[in-house]
Amino acid sequence: MNSFFIFLALTLSIFAIPAVYAETFNQSMEGGMDLEITYPESVMKQRTFSISIFLQNNGWENKEDISFILNNPDAAFVTEANETIVIDELTTTSSFGTTIDYEVTSNANEGIHFLNIDYTQVLVSNNTEPMPSAQTNIALPILVFSEPVISIETVTPESIFANSEFTFETTIISEDIDIKDVTVKILTPGDIEFRGDTSYTISLLEKMEPYSVTAEMITPIKDVTMEYTIPVKVLVSYTDDLDEEKTETQSVPLLLRPKMFMEITNDFGIWIGDFFIAPYVSIGTIVGIPAGTILSLMIRRAQNKNKKHKKS
Numbered sequence: 322m323n324s325f326f327i328f329l330a331l332t333l334s335i336f337a338i339p340a341v342y343a344e345t346f347n348q349s350m351e352g353g354m355d356l357e358i359t360y361p362e363s364v365m366k367q368r369t370f371s372i373s374i375f376l377q378n379n380g381w382e383n384k385e386d387i388s389f390i391l392n393n394p395d396a397a398f399v400t401e402a403n404e405t406i407v408i409d410e411l412t413t414t415s416s417f418g419t420t421i422d423y424e425v426t427s428n429a430n431e432g433i434h435f436l437n438i439d440y441t442q443v444l445v446s447n448n449t450e451p452m453p454s455a456q457t458n459i460a461l462p463i464l465v466f467s468e469p470v471i472s473i474e475t476v477t478p479e480s481i482f483a484n485s486e487f488t489f490e491t492t493i494i495s496e497d498i499d500i501k502d503v504t505v506k507i508l509t510p511g512d513i514e515f516r517g518d519t520s521y522t523i524s525l526l527e528k529m530e531p532y533s534v535t536a537e538m539i540t541p542i543k544d545v546t547m548e549y550t551i552p553v554k555v556l557v558s559y560t561d562d563l564d565e566e567k568t569e570t571q572s573v574p575l576l577l578r579p580k581m582f583m584e585i586t587n588d589f590g591i592w593i594g595d596f597f598i599a600p601y602v603s604i605g606t607i608v609g610i611p612a613g614t615i616l617s618l619m620i621r622r623a624q625n626k627n628k629k630h631k632k633s
Contacts, residue, residue, distance in 0.1 A: 344461075351455050352444040353380025354411075360436070363464035365497065366425050367563060372436065372461075375418040378411040383445040385410040386454065390439040391421065397429035397465060398436060429465050436461040469497035469562075473555055473571040480576040481551075483544045486516065491555050492533040493526065500559040501525050505534055508554040514539040526559070540577065548578035 346358040359373040372391070378384055387408040400423045408417050423436075438459040444452045476490040493505060503526045507519040516537040526532050553573040560566055 346459065346461060348457070348459070350440070350442060350457060352382050352384060352442075353378065354384060354442060355379050356440070358438070358459070358461065360461050361463060363466060364425050365469060366429055366465065366467055367427050369422055369424045370463075371420050371422050373418070373420045374406070375416065376408075376411070377416040378413055380444075381413050383410060383412045383448050384442045385445060385451065386441070386443040387411060387417075388439075388441050391436060393434060393436050395430075395434060397426055397434040398423040398463075399426060400424070425465055431465055431467050433462050434465055436463060469495065469500075471495050471500070471557060471559070471567075471569045473557060473569060475555055475571060475573050477553075477573060477575060480548075480578050481538070481540050482578055483540050484542045485540050487538045487540070488535060489515075489538045489553075490533060490535045492531050493557055494531050495526055495528055495559075497528060498562045499525065499527050500561055503532065503557065503559045505532075506556040506558075507534075507536060508556060509538075510551060512541045513551060513553070545577060545579055548576055551575045551577050 344360055344362045346356075346360070348356050350356060355377045357375045357377075361370045364370045374389060376387070387410075389406040391404040391406075400421055402421045404421070406419060411417060438461070440457045440459060441454050443454050446452050472494045474492045474494075476488075476492075478487050481487050489507065491505060491507070493503070501524060503523045505521045507515065509515070509519075516539060519536060521534045523532055551574070553575055555571040555573060557569045557571075558566065559568075
């Protein structure tokens with residue numbers, strides 16, 4: 322019964338470690354001692370993580386003077402718990418479990434750090450005679466990285482032209498942590514306008530849950546004679562899991578070019594010169610045909626008709 326409750330407690334502590342980062346170390350020791358250690362594959366600076374240890378005596382002989390000594394050589398991880406664990410005895414079919422919480426120091430270098438565990442035990446032969454102590458050294462690799470990753474992905478047309486509307490879509494993903502008080506702002510020069518809002522707010526964004534905003538961008542009415550780049554910025558501000566306010570930005574250069582004689586939009590609207598044929602909203606250019614090409618096609622078509630009339 323005690324073994325069941327120990328296993329249940331360890332199972333709950335294991336689920337506290339994010340599944341995407343969880344690693345499990347298993348090893349069988351002398352005399353049927355089975356060891357399982359669960360630890361995170363990666364951690365962030367100034368965050369806490371747990372090491373869960375579960376030891377089961379599946380042999381028919383008792384074990385005594387069992388110990389775990391944990392340490393990390395570069396002091397990247399600190400704990401208030403005792404890193405020396407001593408078990409007087411484990412009889413056959415009995416078990417032991419515990420969890421130790423660590424915090425990653427703020428000055429830890431990014432990269433792989435090792436948490437070392439020295440394990441020792443004494444096997445009691447035939448449950449009467451203690452054997453010499455046996456030792457096993459274990460090294461757990463843990464990747465330390467600096468800050469949580471907030472990805473910003475923006476979808477825009479390859480190019481835009483004057484006096485039209487284009488869709489501007491931005492997706493935010495927090496890859497490592499839940500973030501709160503998230504604000505997404507789209508910043509543009511004065512000659513670019515948006516239909517609707519350019520600032521969006523969400524109270525909570527869970528890890529790996531995408532948050533998308535879509536806005537209709539309105540380009541200047543006056544046509545341009547030369548193409549140039551319009552600087553657009555996406556600004557994301559949020560509060561992280563340490564209650565610290567952070568800001569991420571993305572620059573999105575948009576190419577504003579002269580409007581061609583005919584423009585076909587992806588909602589099948591058509592621009593012919595300065596005339597726009599329904600539907601009303603123009604979203605992103607698919608085809609642009611220069612005026613010279615249109616005139617050339619019209620002349621060739623007229624010439625072909627004349628040739629047919631002459632033959633008849």
